[in-house]
Amino acid sequence: MLGRAYVHALNSSTVPEGQPALEISNIELRFGGVVALHDVGFTVTQGHIHAVIGPNGAGKSSLLNCVSGLYHPQVGKAILHTGDGGHHELTKLPPHRIARLGVARSFQNIELFSHLTVLENLMLGRHTHMKHGVLQSLLWFGPAQNQEISHRGIVEEVIDLLSLQAFRHKPVGSLAYGIQKRVELGRALVLQPSLLLLDEPMAGMNAEEKEDMARYVLDVHELAGVTVILIEHDMAVVMDISDRVSVLDFGRLIADGTPAEVKTNPAVVEAYLGAEEH
Amino acid sequence: MATATGIHHRTYRAELRLRHTKAEWARLAIIVVLLLVVPYLLNTYWLGIANSILIAVIGAVGLNILVGFTGQISLGQGGFLAVGAYTSAIASTRLGLPVPVAVIVAVFVTAGIGALFGLPALRLKGLYLAIATLASQEIIMFVVRRWGFLTEDKGYIEVPRFGFIERETFEIQWYWILLPITFLAVLMARNVFRSSLGRSFMAVRDQDIAAEAIGVNITRAKVTAFALSSGFVGLSGALSAYYTETVTWERFTLDVSVLYLAMIIVGGLGSIAGSVYGAIFMMLLPALLTELGDQVGDSIPFLSDQLPAIKNALFGAAIITFLLIEPRGLDRIWTRVKDYVRFWPFRY
Numbered sequence: 001m002l003g004r005a006y007v008h009a010l011n012s013s014t015v016p017e018g019q020p021a022l023e024i025s026n027i028e029l030r031f032g033g034v035v036a037l038h039d040v041g042f043t044v045t046q047g048h049i050h051a052v053i054g055p056n057g058a059g060k061s062s063l064l065n066c067v068s069g070l071y072h073p074q075v076g077k078a079i080l081h082t083g084d085g086g087h088h089e090l091t092k093l094p095p096h097r098i099a100r101l102g103v104a105r106s107f108q109n110i111e112l113f114s115h116l117t118v119l120e121n122l123m124l125g126r127h128t129h130m131k132h133g134v135l136q137s138l139l140w141f142g143p144a145q146n147q148e149i150s151h152r153g154i155v156e157e158v159i160d161l162l163s164l165q166a167f168r169h170k171p172v173g174s175l176a177y178g179i180q181k182r183v184e185l186g187r188a189l190v191l192q193p194s195l196l197l198l199d200e201p202m203a204g205m206n207a208e209e210k211e212d213m214a215r216y217v218l219d220v221h222e223l224a225g226v227t228v229i230l231i232e233h234d235m236a237v238v239m240d241i242s243d244r245v246s247v248l249d250f251g252r253l254i255a256d257g258t259p260a261e262v263k264t265n266p267a268v269v270e271a272y273l274g275a276e277e278h
Numbered sequence: 279m280a281t282a283t284g285i286h287h288r289t290y291r292a293e294l295r296l297r298h299t300k301a302e303w304a305r306l307a308i309i310v311v312l313l314l315v316v317p318y319l320l321n322t323y324w325l326g327i328a329n330s331i332l333i334a335v336i337g338a339v340g341l342n343i344l345v346g347f348t349g350q351i352s353l354g355q356g357g358f359l360a361v362g363a364y365t366s367a368i369a370s371t372r373l374g375l376p377v378p379v380a381v382i383v384a385v386f387v388t389a390g391i392g393a394l395f396g397l398p399a400l401r402l403k404g405l406y407l408a409i410a411t412l413a414s415q416e417i418i419m420f421v422v423r424r425w426g427f428l429t430e431d432k433g434y435i436e437v438p439r440f441g442f443i444e445r446e447t448f449e450i451q452w453y454w455i456l457l458p459i460t461f462l463a464v465l466m467a468r469n470v471f472r473s474s475l476g477r478s479f480m481a482v483r484d485q486d487i488a489a490e491a492i493g494v495n496i497t498r499a500k501v502t503a504f505a506l507s508s509g510f511v512g513l514s515g516a517l518s519a520y521y522t523e524t525v526t527w528e529r530f531t532l533d534v535s536v537l538y539l540a541m542i543i544v545g546g547l548g549s550i551a552g553s554v555y556g557a558i559f560m561m562l563l564p565a566l567l568t569e570l571g572d573q574v575g576d577s578i579p580f581l582s583d584q585l586p587a588i589k590n591a592l593f594g595a596a597i598i599t600f601l602l603i604e605p606r607g608l609d610r611i612w613t614r615v616k617d618y619v620r621f622w623p624f625r626y
């Protein structure tokens with residue numbers, strides 16, 4: 001396991017383990033005539049790795065986009081719970097406000113700030129925690145300067161956790177695909193998420209890289225107790241690391257349960273066999 | 279700490295400094311010394327060009343904040359320079375404000391108008407935004423040309439010379455006024471991009487959806503970028519009003535917007551140093567070509583009436599050549615030269 005103590009908590013949710021962290025209820029999302037999501041609802045439990053699986057075009061990414069505010073469903077809502085018994089209706093908020101609530105994410109097709117270095121990308125992950133005025137920034141004075149230093153601590157811990165030391169000052173655009181995927185995970189982690197959304201973090205990787213990435217996700221989950229929603233195509237990985245699995249097919253939720261339950265669910269078997277026949 | 283194996287920082291604070299190695303400090307010292315002795319080496323003509331460069335640097339830095347760092351293309355530079363010049367001229371001649379106050383007022387007014395004309399950027403990108411900013415350029419030009427009361431129907435504003443400036447030492451006195459102001463403006467722009475504010479601009483440029491998802495308020499970032507950029511441009515315009523002593527709309531037309539875009543492209547988009555190099559290059563090259571033309575024109579008389587055309591062609595050719603050699607601009611060329619020297623005689 002990891003050999004050094006981390007002083008910063010990566011999980012910022014105060015919801016007790018086992019309580020509902022995110023409740024998605026009867027979400028319907030349409031793009032013109034295309035119904036991307038139809039009456040989708042399930043609950044994500046605090047402390048779980050919750051996998052969302054389904055064939056291509058099933059609506060997995062769209063669902064994540066609804067939770068992080070990039071898409072606005074026509075019907076239904078996603079509610080994020082806080083430890084003090086309060087809650088926020090994410091489907092009514094713009095993306096930057098949702099980020100401020102601690103919902104962090106990675107993207108299916110890497111969406112990093114490609115001209116900036118790994119360090120700058122990760123410091124941007126701290127954006128919601130940093131605040132200073134324009135004048136302070138111009139004068140490199142007060143919080144503008146001090147925050148650059150104080151927030152380096154957690155950024156360096158995440159660099160360490162994800163073994164990104166060698167790339168710290170490299171522009172991310174020049175890095176290998178697998179490393180970029182890791183940087184994207186890091187950028188989400190430094191936000192100190194209350195909920196972490198990962199859209200196919202292992203897609204396009206070879207077996208070895210996949211294993212590494214799965215390890216990182218597990219570390220984050222076990223060490224930091226972060227609740228994770230994970231979209232993944234690789235069934236072996238999903239069955240291995242997730243606590244609960246929701247299955248989408250053509251925009252509908254066809255199953256929701258433990259990995260063992262889902263694996264033997266006839267509708268799931270049908271959907272996957274059906275998908276393979278095409 | 280710099281050793282043979284590279285630069286090793288002991289603290290994050292040390293790493294955040296703008297200069298780390300002895301070589302970097304030495305380079306800065308050389309530049310400072312040069313800047314301090316230059317006015318005694320140049321004649322009035324070249325000193326005048328140096329002063330124009332100092333004013334242009336501030337404008338180029340401002341434009342680069344918007345275009346190079348935030349990715350919001352703008353053809354409204356000339357208009358914003360005009361806002362700065364007209365505001366400061368009116369504030370000090372008609373409202374009787376002291377010059378420093380008038381300049382600060384001009385900076386804030388231009389920032390505000392910049393933010394206003396930046397609002398289309400919330401919906402438009404790329405070429406569409408370019409057209410929208412072209413419209414702002416033309417609207418501002420219309421206002422300064424047609425609203426007679428701005429110039430008391432004279433069509434221009436005369437700005438009185440500062441009392442302490444003597445006719446014979448005009449350029450050198452202005453050099454000492456402009457140098458510290460430009461230095462501070464460049465330093466401030468550098469500061470913005472080592473803090474969270476400047477990084478959020480670059481995030482919007484590189485990947486606006488991801489920027490939103492990590493909590494950047496894109497609306498606020500874009501409007502702030504327009505305001506901040508226009509503030510610098512307004513300062514440049516205000517200084518030019520006092521330096522040239524007249525404010526007329528002819529000096530703020532679309533050509534000026536294009537010239538400034540060329541400066542930051544040649545110098546390097548998204549680079550503060552690049553904005554400085556670009557401004558120097560674009561202001562110096564025409565003067566050098568004129569100088570060259572004068573000398574050649576004497577010996578080859580039949581060329582002399584073609585000179586202006588040849589000069590323009592050479593100007594264009596020089597820009598294209600530079601861009602072909604290094605599309606990322608003069609700043610990038612300079613970095614490569616530094617690396618070459620650093621690793622000499624070893625080539626990795």
Ligand SMILES: Nc1ncnc2c1ncn2[C@@H]1O[C@H](COP(=O)(O)OP(=O)(O)OP(=O)(O)O)[C@@H](O)[C@H]1O
Pocket residue numbers: 031034035036054055056057058059060061062063108
């Ligand atoms: N912005 C959009 N505009 C129009 N249609 C969209 C948009 N985003 C998604 N869709 C449609 O919604 C459906 C679901 O797409 P989505 O990307 O959510 O699938 P997915 O399950 O993530 O698939 P994959 O496994 O290929 O990533 C598809 O039919 C897609 O074409």
Ligand SMILES: [Mg+2]
Pocket residue numbers: 060061062108
């Ligand atoms: Mg997807």
